[in-house]
Amino acid sequence: MKRIGVAILGYGFMGTTHLAAWKMMDDCRVLGLWGRDKSRLNDVASKYGVRPYESFSQIIDDKDVDVVDICTPTYTHRKLAVEAMEAGKHVIVEKPMALNLEEADDMISTSRRTGVKLMVAHVLRFFPEYMKAKDLIDQGSLGELAVIRAWRGGPAPEWSPWFMDLGKSGGVTVDLAIHDVDFAIWINGCMPSEVYAKVANLVHKSHDIHDYALIALKFPTGCIALLEANWALPKSYPFTMKLEVDGTKGMIHLDNQSPTPLRLWTESGVEGFSPETLPWKPGVHPFPLDPFYREIRHFVECIKEDRMPITDGVEARKSLEICLAAMRSAAENHPIRIGG
Amino acid sequence: MKDLVRLGFLGVAHFHADSYARVAKKLSNVEIAGVYDRSPGLASQFAENFGLRRYGGPEELLKDVDAVVIASENVLHHEYVLKAAEMGKHILCEKPMAVSLKQADEIVKTVEKTGIKFQMCYVMRYHTVSTLVKELLADGRIGKLLAMNGTNKLNRALPLSRQWFTDRNMSGGGAVMDHTVHLSDLMRWYADSEIVEVYTVIGRNVNSDIDVEDNFLTIVRMENDVIGSIDGSWTYASGHYTWGDVTMELVGSDGVLVMDAFRQNIYYTGSDKLSWHYYGCDPDTLMVEDFIRCIREDTRPKAGVYDGRQGVAVTIAAYESSRLGRPVKPS
Numbered sequence: 001m002k003r004i005g006v007a008i009l010g011y012g013f014m015g016t017t018h019l020a021a022w023k024m025m026d027d028c029r030v031l032g033l034w035g036r037d038k039s040r041l042n043d044v045a046s047k048y049g050v051r052p053y054e055s056f057s058q059i060i061d062d063k064d065v066d067v068v069d070i071c072t073p074t075y076t077h078r079k080l081a082v083e084a085m086e087a088g089k090h091v092i093v094e095k096p097m098a099l100n101l102e103e104a105d106d107m108i109s110t111s112r113r114t115g116v117k118l119m120v121a122h123v124l125r126f127f128p129e130y131m132k133a134k135d136l137i138d139q140g141s142l143g144e145l146a147v148i149r150a151w152r153g154g155p156a157p158e159w160s161p162w163f164m165d166l167g168k169s170g171g172v173t174v175d176l177a178i179h180d181v182d183f184a185i186w187i188n189g190c191m192p193s194e195v196y197a198k199v200a201n202l203v204h205k206s207h208d209i210h211d212y213a214l215i216a217l218k219f220p221t222g223c224i225a226l227l228e229a230n231w232a233l234p235k236s237y238p239f240t241m242k243l244e245v246d247g248t249k250g251m252i253h254l255d256n257q258s259p260t261p262l263r264l265w266t267e268s269g270v271e272g273f274s275p276e277t278l279p280w281k282p283g284v285h286p287f288p289l290d291p292f293y294r295e296i297r298h299f300v301e302c303i304k305e306d307r308m309p310i311t312d313g314v315e316a317r318k319s320l321e322i323c324l325a326a327m328r329s330a331a332e333n334h335p336i337r338i339g340g
Numbered sequence: 341m342k343d344l345v346r347l348g349f350l351g352v353a354h355f356h357a358d359s360y361a362r363v364a365k366k367l368s369n370v371e372i373a374g375v376y377d378r379s380p381g382l383a384s385q386f387a388e389n390f391g392l393r394r395y396g397g398p399e400e401l402l403k404d405v406d407a408v409v410i411a412s413e414n415v416l417h418h419e420y421v422l423k424a425a426e427m428g429k430h431i432l433c434e435k436p437m438a439v440s441l442k443q444a445d446e447i448v449k450t451v452e453k454t455g456i457k458f459q460m461c462y463v464m465r466y467h468t469v470s471t472l473v474k475e476l477l478a479d480g481r482i483g484k485l486l487a488m489n490g491t492n493k494l495n496r497a498l499p500l501s502r503q504w505f506t507d508r509n510m511s512g513g514g515a516v517m518d519h520t521v522h523l524s525d526l527m528r529w530y531a532d533s534e535i536v537e538v539y540t541v542i543g544r545n546v547n548s549d550i551d552v553e554d555n556f557l558t559i560v561r562m563e564n565d566v567i568g569s570i571d572g573s574w575t576y577a578s579g580h581y582t583w584g585d586v587t588m589e590l591v592g593s594d595g596v597l598v599m600d601a602f603r604q605n606i607y608y609t610g611s612d613k614l615s616w617h618y619y620g621c622d623p624d625t626l627m628v629e630d631f632i633r634c635i636r637e638d639t640r641p642k643a644g645v646y647d648g649r650q651g652v653a654v655t656i657a658a659y660e661s662s663r664l665g666r667p668v669k670p671s
Contacts, residue, residue, distance in 0.1 A: 128604070128619040128620070129604065129606060129619045131619070132606050132617055132618075132619035133606055136606060136608060136617060141608060141610065142608075249610055249611065250608055250609050250610035250611070251608070251609050252606050252607060252608045252609075252617075253606070253607040254606050254607070259603045259604045259605060260603065261469045261599065261600055261601055261602070261603045261604055261620060262469050262472060262473065262597065262598070262599050262600075262601075263597070263598045264476060264481055264482070264595060264596075264597050264598075265595055265596045265597075265598065266481070266482070266594060266595035266596075267594075267595075273469070273472055274469075274604065274620075275468035275469060275472075275604075275620060275621040289468065289621055
């Protein structure tokens with residue numbers, strides 16, 4: 001069977017992370033990389049040994065490209081995704097899928113009309129601890145869900161200026177809180193009926209950005225959720241995710257900082273390791289444990305077996321809708337009813 | 341290269357056999373022929389759980405396979421390994437390899453003579469985290485390795501789940517026999533040196549209903565003067581939220597590594613008590629995959645027959661030390 005040809009758009013943190021995952025797959029080949037800044041593009045392309053494309057249209061015209069992987073800034077997603085799908089390419093696009101629902105709907109309808117796969121890279125669904133939490137919930141270990149508390153935070157992504165521009169990234173609500181919103185929707189199996197939020201710029205006053213969000217959700221099942229997303233943390237703060245779910249029969253708790261299975265202490269400080277964050281080494285680790293690998297593998301299998309990805313456009317639109325409602329709630333300071 | 345490896349289960353009294361079968365069923369280059377166990381009830385249950393054929397005897401199974409998993413009661417490993425090796429079948433052998441040094445040496449001789457692939461189920465050599473420790477040591481991240489302090493505890497309820505674990509005639513002993521070898525093997529691997537001195541104390545049982553020891557503490561010295569300790573006691577309270585652990589603190593001249601290999605768990609509390617649900621790497625999968633790779637690609641297992649023999653030597657020395665009340669050199 002012919003190998004799946006892949007072109008990657010974007011050479012930042014996510015683009016190179018996806019590139020590394022694609023390169024592990026024997027049944028796929030990375031044909032090349034494209035981004036706006038020529039000199040950065042050439043640097044990254046030569047570092048990873050892939051071809052730098054001259055232009056996006058060169059990718060569109062390349063018959064060998066089956067998949068376009070979009071890891072560019074959020075505000076560019078719609079145009080690139082729609083053009084790629086119109087050219088018959090399957091598209092995996094980084095989360096959030098878009099900045100507003102009009103863009104999201106355009107992407108969804110294009111995917112329907114052209115018949116290609118569209119997946120939004122909500123990688124949290126491929127983290128082993130969140131997969132395990134979902135399993136426990138699905139097995140009924142928690143009974144009916146009652147209270148969810150999720151926490152997610154780290155230093156603001158100032159390394160990429162567009163993140164710090166509300167009009168380009170959507171800020172901490174649309175870019176970061178969307179992970180836990182998506183997870184809360186996934187485990188409840190339905191949309192919340194009401195959203196209330198406080199959103200703020202706590203420590204990045206020189207930017208037009210939100211760096212802190214508190215979001216309360218009410219689900220029609222009776223489950224309630226409180227999500228905190230935080231970019232107002234010191235630069236030395238490790239990226240931290242916590243989750244607590246309380247149900248009628250039991251509760252679960254996870255914290256990505258406490259279960260570090262290996263720590264190295266030296267005079268210069270402490271360094272933590274876990275299998276999911278290790279670089280994959282063939283022969284040493286027979287298969288990669290990296291959630292980004294699992295995520296992209298899921299997309300490849302959906303293409304091969306003609307299935308819908310678990311985070312297709314319709315599913316990803318849900319968390320975007322809630323995050324946008326949260327921002328509106330904060331601006332208007334009242335709860336927003338969903339779907340009513 | 342051999343495309344499909346036909347695998348049999350020769351003895352499934354050890355509950356790890358269930359995990360290996362779960363893994364083998366997932367592998368596309370493995371076909372499971374079936375199972376033999378001396379207990380017809382256990383064999384039927386295993387065959388039913390995994391949808392496998394039952395064989396009437398070890399020879400019948402061995403004739404029909406390329407390789408076997410031997411996860412019988414400890415005292416039967418020797419007989420089964422010799423049979424399988426003489427018939428040229430590759431072997432994945434549950435630990436401990438044997439219950440006496442004489443048995444262990446016979447196994448080494450036979451395996452070397454027949455040239456089969458023999459892999460020990462020293463699963464920690466395949467666990468991603470303990471493998472990373474080896475790499476960090478090789479990279480010099482803590483300088484020169486000086487000491488290792490390890491635990492491989494077990495929940496006291498687990499050895500009771502299969503009767504033979506606490507029957508000396510079938511297991512060859514209690515916690516010392518069961519839980520010395522994972523850590524002694526990691527220590528040999530990390531220090532790249534043999535254990536030359538073993539001192540072991542055995543305390544009063546936490547479970548007075550069983551007639552094998554359920555706890556011990558061992559201190560070892562290695563040929564290169566690295567020192568270490570092993571606590572492999574079956575003493576986690578039955579109400580504890582997990583099965584046990586594999587931890588190690590490695591002290592070096594320039595730093596300390598702290599490993600808690602099965603630390604990645606979701607904490608779940610129901611109406612009775614807190615429990616842990618593991619989401620970390622799956623070392624059984626990595627180990628069985630490597631066994632199949634060794635057969636198909638003619639590579640060497642990470643833990644072979646000599647590593648199995650050395651584990652038995654340390655275990656026997658530990659019993660002797662505890663009996664004599666002094667350090668003993670493993671033979």
